[in-house]
Amino acid sequence: MLSKQVAACLTILVLTVIESAHGAPQAVPRAGGTESKKQQLEHKEQDAEDHRRAMESETKKVDLLYSTRPKRVVLGDRIYLVPRNYFGPKGKESADTLVVGEGGFGFLLFLPDFVGYTKDNWSNPFDRQLVRVLQVKIVDKNAMIKRRDGTSAPIRPSAYGDPAAQFEVLRFQYEQTPSFKLYGLEGYRGKGALRDVGWIGRRSNGEFYFLECSLAPDQLGKPGTYPPYPSCKTQYYSEAEDLRVAYVFAQEQFAKWREIDDAIWAKLRAWSSPTK
Numbered sequence: 564m565l566s567k568q569v570a571a572c573l574t575i576l577v578l579t580v581i582e583s584a585h586g587a588p589q590a591v592p593r594a595g596g597t598e599s600k601k602q603q604l605e606h607k608e609q610d611a612e613d614h615r616r617a618m619e620s621e622t623k624k625v626d627l628l629y630s631t632r633p634k635r636v637v638l639g640d641r642i643y644l645v646p647r648n649y650f651g652p653k654g655k656e657s658a659d660t661l662v663v664g665e666g667g668f669g670f671l672l673f674l675p676d677f678v679g680y681t682k683d684n685w686s687n688p689f690d691r692q693l694v695r696v697l698q699v700k701i702v703d704k705n706a707m708i709k710r711r712d713g714t715s716a717p718i719r720p721s722a723y724g725d726p727a728a729q730f731e732v733l734r735f736q737y738e739q740t741p742s743f744k745l746y747g748l749e750g751y752r753g754k755g756a757l758r759d760v761g762w763i764g765r766r767s768n769g770e771f772y773f774l775e776c777s778l779a780p781d782q783l784g785k786p787g788t789y790p791p792y793p794s795c796k797t798q799y800y801s802e803a804e805d806l807r808v809a810y811v812f813a814q815e816q817f818a819k820w821r822e823i824d825d826a827i828w829a830k831l832r833a834w835s836s837p838t839k
Contacts, residue, residue, distance in 0.1 A: 618686070628653035629682055635836075637662040639701045642836040645670060649679035649830075667700025667807075670830075674816060677826040689792065691813040694823055698809040699831065702800055724800030724807040726773040730763055737761050743780055746818050748772070752779055758789075767825050768803050776814050783814065795820065804828060 598606070629652055633644040637660065647654030649670040661668065673684055674692040684690065702723045707715040720728035736753055743750030748764035762774040777793035795817055798809035812823055 621686075625652045625682055625685055628655040629680075630655035631679075633834075634658070635660040636668055636834075638667060638699070641701075643831065643834040644836050645834050646679055648681070652680040652682070652685035665700065667698045669695070669697045669699065671695055672826070672830065674819065674823075677830065691792075691815055694810060694812045694816075694827070696808065696810045696827055698798070698807070700807050701805075702807045704800075724798060726797075726799035727771040729799065730761065730771075730773045733761065745780065746820060748774065748820070750776075750779070758782070762795075762820075766801075767821060770801060770803060772824070773797060773799060774820060776817060778814065801828070804831070806831070 629648065631646045631648050632655070634647050634650065634654070634657065636643040636645050647657060649672060650657070651671075670679070672679055672694050673690065674694065677694075678684075684692075704718070704720075704723050706718040706723070708718050708722070709715050721732045736757055736759075737751035738754060740751075741749035742752050743760070743762075748762040751761045751763075753759045753761070758778055759775050760779050762772075762776060764772050766772045774795055774797045776795040777790055778788065782788055783793065793814035794811050795814050796809070796811040798807065800807045808827065810823075810827060816823065
């Protein structure tokens with residue numbers, strides 16, 4: 564399971580690095596109180612009308628501001644030319660260049676074709692076809708970390724994102740032998756109250772892969788199961804790509820984990836620019 568600090572970091576990345584999709588407006592709950600059935604019906608109808616009008620307004624904005632023009636993303640000494648619709652559906656007037664720091668950058672894409680936002684898919688912020696790439700960043704494997712006593716030590720592989728090292732650090736949370744073997748991965752149930760299942764295997768390029776999913780396969784679809792929208796998440800450093808990536812997708816897309824992983828790296832390679 565991701566640490567609270569990492570989870571908080573990923574939340575911040577979603578809010579600050581990825582441009583807002585400004586999805587479908589949500590109805591505002593009304594204050595409590597006793598209402599007649601007629602009043603409840605009237606309020607429901609009014610809420611529906613307000614939502615319809617808000618959607619019409621938002622649709623007009625998307626039609627006006629939608630753009631696939633590339634944005635220049637500067638990540639250290641790397642340049643990526645990322646179509647604006649991979650950041651949000653209204654990027655026409657956004658800055659042409661995005662210079663990112665240590666936090667890196669993120670983007671979004673949709674199954675089954677791994678496209679960015681279109682004028683049709685933007686309205687549902689909880690779309691189960693959505694893959695959120697929360698972070699693409701450069702890491703320093705040779706960094707020295709200061710200890711509390713003032714001394715320094717080399718950064719641990721698990722700290723910079725080595726997936727095998729990350730799994731070993733969290734190994735105590737999981738059962739000793741895997742309970743599941745699915746889609747080229749082995750799944751280890753969490754111990755005690757931990758619902759997460761840790762999955763390990765090999766990426767298409769042969770590198771070790773570690774993925775965490777909210778629920779065990781035999782828990783999916785059961786009434787009253789929490790969380791109601793289970794997801795799978797991973798964050799790891801790729802030796803071949805010399806980058807660290809973090810992404811999240813709906814657990815119902817679990818069978819496509821390799822396809823999703825391959826598509827993310829394929830996008831980054833396609834967007835990479837040889838000139839600065």
